Amino acid sequence: MRETGNAQVRPYHHGDLSRALVDAARRILEAEGAQALSLRAVAREAGVSPAAPYHHFKDKTELLEAVAHGGWEMLSDAIFEARRNSADPRDAIANIGIGYVRFARENPALYRLMYDTSRDRTAMPEHAKEEDSGYHQVQCALVEAGCDPTDAGELELATIASWCAVHGLAEMANFKEFQPLKEAMGGDEAFLRAVLRHFGTFSPRIKH
Amino acid sequence: MRETGNAQVRPYHHGDLSRALVDAARRILEAEGAQALSLRAVAREAGVSPAAPYHHFKDKTELLEAVAHGGWEMLSDAIFEARRNSADPRDAIANIGIGYVRFARENPALYRLMYDTSRDRTAMPEHAKEEDSGYHQVQCALVEAGCDPTDAGELELATIASWCAVHGLAEMANFKEFQPLKEAMGGDEAFLRAVLRHFGTFSPRIKH
């Protein structure tokens, strides 16, 4: 049920301008970067006057939050795929990490926007509470890999540790300084897997 | 002849406006946050006209980079302190992590600015190459904790893994969702140490 169940209601003048604005914003973000993402540019891209968005979002911030929300859904889809393609549950954690970093690399501006809006309210995206959220999936994958599900505190800590570590890696994996090391290791994925290995097991209960 | 290094000689009109602008920027950043940090506001705070900064920085970006550079120095100082206060080298890694997160928490806007400017050029701050940089210090601490210094690749990976993991933790440690867990664990530092423990050893060569 990861369908975005939207009705085909076309409202009064434009026809679902709200969604059109979010799409336009993501298009600008991908094509021109975060610096070019002004509310006026979004309105322009959607073919509408600069004031029109204010009938659908109280703020520029609120629009950006909607864009970010879509990003979290994309990310949890990517995690879902990585998990589904892992034959052995013990590989799932690393594969999720690889998929996560790949998503961040393929959508750099969106990924940054996602965390910027989260940090501005010092909270995880509300999406994290849902059943199929990336966070929840990582937790499940940890259990399947052998993490004790009865010790809720430890499980939570292991999930947090995994998420933090991979997020840090995603933000820095593109640093120029790592390029020589990557090549010496024979490619990007080898480098990522090696760093993930150094993170440890993410839980003292999981043995290699 | 005016010397080329960072001299304390007071230039023509203002008297080291360049430094005054960086200080003003950091003051605004702490007091009002990143959103209020406009070039004009910085000039205002420094008591100078809006165009004056352009004789010292080619861009707003270049000013922010200078501010960020100062931040990296503060951070490496914090790491130095954490290291110096660790009696046993085996505690140093965790203590550095705690000190790092504390710095990020005490200077949230500055910390974000530091990484924003780094990521914009997909590179670590030049400071990272210097002898007393935080990155270099972590590497030394890993060696002192038992990491094999002769295997350069593994050492590099361990350093990267440590840095990424702690950075991720620093960015998320304030999330509201973690509050109950923190309190259940009896405090902030206990929570941080627990997450750090879950990161593993950062190097397969280090045994607990």
Place this chain on the structure above:
DNA sequence: CACCTATCTGAACGGTGTCAACATGATCTT
């Protein structure tokens, strides 16, 4: 039909980054 309400437009306000033209005054040359 008339009315109502959600939606969109146009113009305006204060703020921003940046630039070109001009003013100033410390230093260098003579």
Place this chain on the structure above:
DNA sequence: AAGATCATGTTGACACCGTTCAGATAGGTG
């Protein structure tokens, strides 16, 4: 000492930004 030079600072302007508000428009409801 006097004048030239050039780094430094100011003023004013431009285009763009987020946001607001009065008014135009048009779908839904009586």
